[in-house]
Amino acid sequence: MSASTHDHDREEGLDFQPKFDATGLVTCVATDAATGDVLMVAHMNDEALRKTIATGEGWYFSRSRNALWRKGESSGQTQRVIEIRMDCDQDAVWIKVEQIGAACHTGRRSCFYRAVKGEGGNVSLSFVDAERLFDPAQVYRK
């Protein structure tokens, strides 16, 4: 990796210069502030990022719905933001949150509820935490 593939000012500076991708998004990782578990990986556009910083609640941009989204606005499972970090090239954000209930739309605490196991070339998944904290059919019905 040569230094020329990176933006030195962006890496070393203290100026907030998020590097949004061609669709206007950065990646956001939300972890449980208490346990360090990764709760979800999602995306933020400029507005979602600024609202998260300004309000202390998790806001995202849904690619499937093409819409700004306050986490928990349908489900009540909101996120209180404890700390926000920016990565070296400012195209990824890490937020430490207090998560009310379940972060995952399936009703589970974390989206990462399955472990990956590989035996030889045969890869499979196994549930680590399959428990649902809510029933998505009830919570998301229109």
Place this chain on the structure above:
Amino acid sequence: MSASTHDHDREEGLDFQPKFDATGLVTCVATDAATGDVLMVAHMNDEALRKTIATGEGWYFSRSRNALWRKGESSGQTQRVIEIRMDCDQDAVWIKVEQIGAACHTGRRSCFYRAVKGEGGNVSLSFVDAERLFDPAQVYRK
């Protein structure tokens, strides 16, 4: 969010069915297995993901170099994978790792070495951990 925007089989199944994006990638979050800190966010193609599972070391795909990449192959800062998790829609992977030295190409332990602070509409960054564990000019010179 309606259930129809999600693939139920992919979410509930124990079949390994990674959902690579249009460029053949999934997002990977690597956390420090000891502390829970997010070390880096990067991408994996099918080969990188399978090599990570098969070898127990972190492999990625570099978009800037358009190449498969074993973490630490230039810098010596390798990752031993302790656990691999897959998210609900199988487009993001979380690996817990034992990181040798620094995960970040700037020489820092984590890529997320700056905190985001917002006062009013004025957002700025501040160093949380600016310490370099190696000098990138030495490590990456050709």
